[in-house]
Amino acid sequence: MSRGRSRKRFQRVAVWITIAVVLILFVFPIYWLFGMALKQNVQITSWPPQFVFRPTLENFDYILFSSGTPYLRYLRNSFMVALATTALTIVAGGLGAYSLSRYRFRGRGLFMFWVLTARILPPVAIGIPLFLIIRNLGLLDTFVAVVLAHAAFILPMGVWIMTSFFETIPHDIEQAAKVDGASPAQAFFYITLPVSSPGIGAAAILAFIFSWNEFFYSLVLTGSGTRTMTVALAGFQGALQLEWGYMSAAAVITVLPLFMFVFLTQRLLVSGLTGGALK
């Protein structure tokens, strides 16, 4: 009896130690990034690496407030692209997803498969022809081009999430409204839409995050007028040690809004990430 209890206790301790080690391993790179952003250059390149140090905000000061800093513009560009991509995904994707959840037309299965494949297409297979098309239209270095390219993979993802969400909403509440004389459009806008806000919210958050984080299409399609934060960050690749502090500060500024999503809207985020996979 007591042997069983001590074995249980040993097991509990082992589980907690493992969890602690795992958490440290997964969090360490993030801690290290924030640390580098708060260090002076001498501290960043010092050997041995400094784990405890006196933090400074000078890297952030340089990125955000030095005269003529381009990073505020890059952040604004990223924000505008992400916002427009999200709007497009929610409007076009939401309306389409609603139809897909309610209307059993012939070829619906094929259509859903098309949506799924659109989501898994290799970006380079779409990026090369999209670049050529956009170049021919004279739309390189415009926001329209980047937003459409982002929508190429984010829109299908949003449709997938929202369709599976709309399918969980019973048709009866719409039917009841229609019996009371509402048109199908009224039933959608006044009855279904309000109760669907969690699903739409999840799709919106993910659309924003994926667009904010996107690199390949932005690299290929943006120019000096529309450069997004990810492309600017990639410009630091192979940077001199002198610039590591600035790079880290810019990186922290890029991921901080996303961490806010994790803390404020975790439930929606998880339901979106797992949307369609778990039913």
Add this chain to the structure above:
Amino acid sequence: MASRTTPTPARPARGGHLTTFRQERRLYLLFLLPLVVLLVGLTLYPIATSIYTSFTNLHLARPNAPVRFIGLEQYRQMFANELFWTTFRNTLVMVTGAVSSQFLLGFGLALLLDRELPGIGIIRTILLLPLMVTPVVAALVWSLMLNPSTGVINYLLMLVGWSEPPVWLGSGPLAMLSIILVDAWQWTPFVMLLLLAGLQGIPKEFYEAAELDGATFLQRVWHIILPMLKPLIGVVLLLRVMDAFKIFDKIYILTAGGPGSATETVAFHAYRQGFGFFRMGYASAISMVLLVVVLVVSIVLIRQTQTGGEHA
């Protein structure tokens, strides 16, 4: 009429019902229209353009040269090129390495966390963080941490007694391992999250029955958990395989395909040919082959998932 899924008990007058049905169908078609237009414009039209381009000699650095239709010449060159096959092998190694490592780690973590734990909410929140990190940022941080002369990873390795830790991005196999490691750091939590949700959906009675039979932990995993989670595991693997084919940011930042072409995948190869050397015809041909490979792999995986779902 036959396509109506839920017959409403209280039906209005016959004529009114028919009008509503017609109105409904018009609304659904109207709602589908923007999505269809966008999907055609953003998938079918580009792919058609790419197929056409792959049959031409389009080269952006030679604007004055006439664009000629050259049939399958680009494909012939590609299949005869040793570098293409190298990138093909690299892609297979990267996809299998990344997916298997994050699947095993994620599954292990899910098993570890599937118990009554105080603070599980906080643990889950913390594990969500790597998932949110911008991939470019993840690659940049890891490139500094893996730096052979100032990086913290080699410092820690020396601390535990490894006198000459490796130059991580300096040799082919290690560079490949580094990219797989960074991708696993970012995506293991996703696998964990999905599988944990699946584990928590398994009714407790199954475990109780197994305990009565004196089943060991491994027997429980093998005979209860794996069969019950099979459909979910299929979905997780499908999602991760598809994403692993897309790895681009991490290669761009960490190795740029090097050293040599040791970490150059088919996707990165197409990017370099198209945007580095401006050989758009050739790059289109490469990306179309990649497209076919990805589609075939995903259709096979989807089939597997679906049949798995029927048995479960």
